[in-house]
Amino acid sequence: MSNPQVELHIAGQGVITIELDAEKAPKSTENFLAYVNNGHYNNTIFHRVIPGFMIQGGGFEPGMKQKDTLAPIENEAKNGLKNTKYTLAMARTSDPHSASSQFFINVADNGFLNHTAPSAQGWGYAVFGKVVKGEEIVDAIKGVKTGRKGFHDDVPVADVVIEKAVAL
């Protein structure tokens, strides 16, 4: 059984194709697909972009309007997958099992985000997929001009919009 793929259609840029690892991250994959299929990611933005680190999205509409989410999911970071460049991981608060809709794409090898222990400090961030096409679009996004919007830092000045997310 092949791994599910999802297309993120980025306004004015093209398509980022992501392959999800259903075998190593079944819960994160199922969770992500639920948001894709109920249209949650349509018309959301990459609201936090830090070059050399990661681009984060999945939670806000243009204008930094936060979207409601489903229940948080278990952290699958001890699945052995590493936060290397172009991998997709679940964003969360400091609470290890608080991930819901937000995700990020690593734009560098961020080893310090990997799981080291099942403790509050060692849990790490769960990698559950990778970019298989459209890396150049990820590269373009990480280079956009960013600034502070209200109390949010690193927000793209011009919205980077996911017009739609489609499961293939």
Added chain:
Amino acid sequence: MPPPDAPALPAAAAAQVLPLPADWQCLEFISDLHLQADAPHTAQAWLDYLTQTRADAVFMLGDLFEVWIGDDVLDDPQSFEAQCCARMHAIAAHRALFFMQGNRDFLTGAKFAERSGCTWLPDPTCFEFAGQRYLLSHGDALCLDDTDYQRFRALARTAAWQQAFLQQPLETRRAQARGMREQSSSHQRTALVYAELDSQASLDWLQAARATTLIHGHTHRPADHELAPGMRRIVLSDWDLDATPPRAEVLRLTRAQGLQRLRWPDAA
């Protein structure tokens, strides 16, 4: 390696040296409590800790408050912030409290210092204890990868920016602050993953301060990092008494035992 257009670090050589009374035996460090009215369990744990600790001094290294929109929040004696300050002030009468700003509460000013009874700590601050030199920082200034934030940080620490910001009506600033909080019913924190501190810059700061240990918070990733033989970076945990499991940790430094991480309330 910071990109070429990164703003200059605050001059590490200018790290203020804090003289400590010679008879102090025990120092404790906390950071990233993100205190707010909607998180009463964390606030209560913090107050219990400050009341019960036997340390000679407590160093609060940034993001004590989830957000600080201006000292005028203290004008209402019933405000959460005013109550926190009143409690700190009572404790500061018999225990030294030190306060360093973080990236969330950098707008704390003179009125806050006066009402809280805390001694101001610049970022970074250096001190000597039991023959070793330590460097204290919140940590955000060393996340050099985040060039956008560093640009903002430099700007936001200027009097001009702060005056312009604080001139906005209190309600406007409150609305902006509300806008940054997660709306999810389960938690009040933001889903942020922080970039890591730059190792070379951390080492540069330590070397300039002639210190061997950097203690900081900000990333919420508690760990001990060896930067070079004999040089290390110790990261404090954040506090969240609503989390499962709850997080509340104190770093204790004593003459007898050096540095220890202790869970609160085990640390009592």
